[in-house]
Amino acid sequence: MQMRSLGLFALAATLGAASVALTADDPAAARHEAMEHVGDAMKTLGAMARGQAPFAAATVKQNATTIADRLGEAASLFPAGSATGTSRAKPEIWANKADFDKIMADGKAAATALAAVTDEAAYRPALGALGQNCKACHDKYRAPEK
C-alpha cells in the first residue's frame, strides 16, 4: 500500500515536472492555457451581461480576479519568435511590442476594476471596458483560426 502510494506520488511528481518543463519550453502552449482560463471566466461573465444568468457579485469577483491573474501571466509569455505550432499570434505583436504590452496591461487593469464591482448597474460598462481590450488585441494581433 505504502509502496503503491509512493509510486503514485513519484508518477505525479514526474508528470508535474514534465508539464512545467513543457510550458517553460513552449510559451505558446503556456499562454494558450492561460488564455483558455480567461476565456472560460469571460463566458461566465458574458452570460450575466446577456441576461442568460442572474447577476452575482461574488461570481464577478472570482472570475474577474482569474482574468486579471491569467492576463498578467500571459503577458510575460510572448518572447520574440514564439509564434510556433498552432499559435495564432501575428508577427505584428513583435513589430509593435509596446502597443501590445499596453493593451495587455490595460486589460489586466480593467479586469482588476471589474473585480471590485458589486452592483449590477456598473457591471455591464465595466465588463465592456475589459471586452474592448480583448477585442482591440484580437482584432490586431490574433490571426484567423488555422
Add this chain to the structure above:
Amino acid sequence: MSRRRLSRTAAALALSGAAAAVACWLASAPATGPASTLPLHRPDLANGQALFHAGSCLYCHRPPEAAAGLDPALPSGGAPFHTPVGTFYPENLTPDPETGLGRWSETDFVRAMARGVSPHGRHYFPAFPYASFRFMRTEDLLDLRAYLMSLPRVRSQPRAADVPLAALARRGVGLWKRIGLRGGPPFVPDPARSASWNRGAYLANAPGHCGECHTPRNLLMVPDVSRHLAGGPHPAGEGKVPSLRGLVVRHRYKDAADLALALQFGESYGYDKLSSGGMGAIQSNLARLPAADLRAIADYLVSLE
C-alpha cells in the same frame, strides 16, 4: 505538308487567333450604358447610413493608418487591401470633387455598384464586391449615395492598385464577369419566411456581402453557390474563414437572439469568435445598425443548415 499548305495553315491559325482576341476584347467590354432608368426617389439618409454600416464600407475605405490628419471615421480610402490578385487601395467615398465621389452622378454610382464599371467606363476588380452589391435595390443605392454625399469632403487621392499587368487584367475582368455575375439580381424575397428573415437575407447577402469571404471560391475565383456561406480559406492567405451554417446545432450560438447580441456587443459581452481576420472591424461597423436589423441578420443566419 507542302510549303503552301503550311503557310495556309499558319494564316488560318493567325486569323483564328486574331478573331479570338477580337472576340475576347468585345466580350470583355465594360457595359457603359445607363444601369437602368433611375426611379424618381427622395433619398432617405437614415436608410443610407444603415446600409453604409451594413456593408462595413468604412472598413475597406478607411484612410491608411499612417496618414496624419485624415479622420479615421470618414471613408476617404487608401488603406491597403491585400488579395491573392494584388494589393488594392480603395477609393475615396467622400464627396470631394477632385479625389472622391463629388462629381459622380446618380447613374455613375448605380453603375459602379450594380455593374462594377467606373464613371470612366473601366471595369473594377471584383475585390470591390459589386457581385454582392448588384443585388441591392436601386432606391437603396440612391439612399447610400445620398448619405455618402452628406459626409464632409476629404481631399485624399488613393494610390493605384498594385496588380501585375493591371491594364490587361482589368480588361480580363470583363470575361470574369460573364461567369462571376451569373444568376443575377434582383433579390427575391421568400414569402414563406418572416419579414425579419427576408430583411436579414437581404442585408447579409446584398449590402453586407458576407459571402465575399464566407463563401468559398472555385479556381476562377467565382463563389461556389452550392457552398453558400459554408466558410473557406481566408482571402488574405493565412487561416480560415468560418462557416456560417449550422451556427446553433454546432453550439456556436444558443439561438438567433444570442447571435444578435454577439453582433451588437462582441467581446464586450464575452463573445470571442467575432474578432480576428478582419471580422472584429466588421462587427464594430455592424454594431451601429438598429437592433432590429441585427436580429434580422441573426434570424437569417441561424436558419442556414
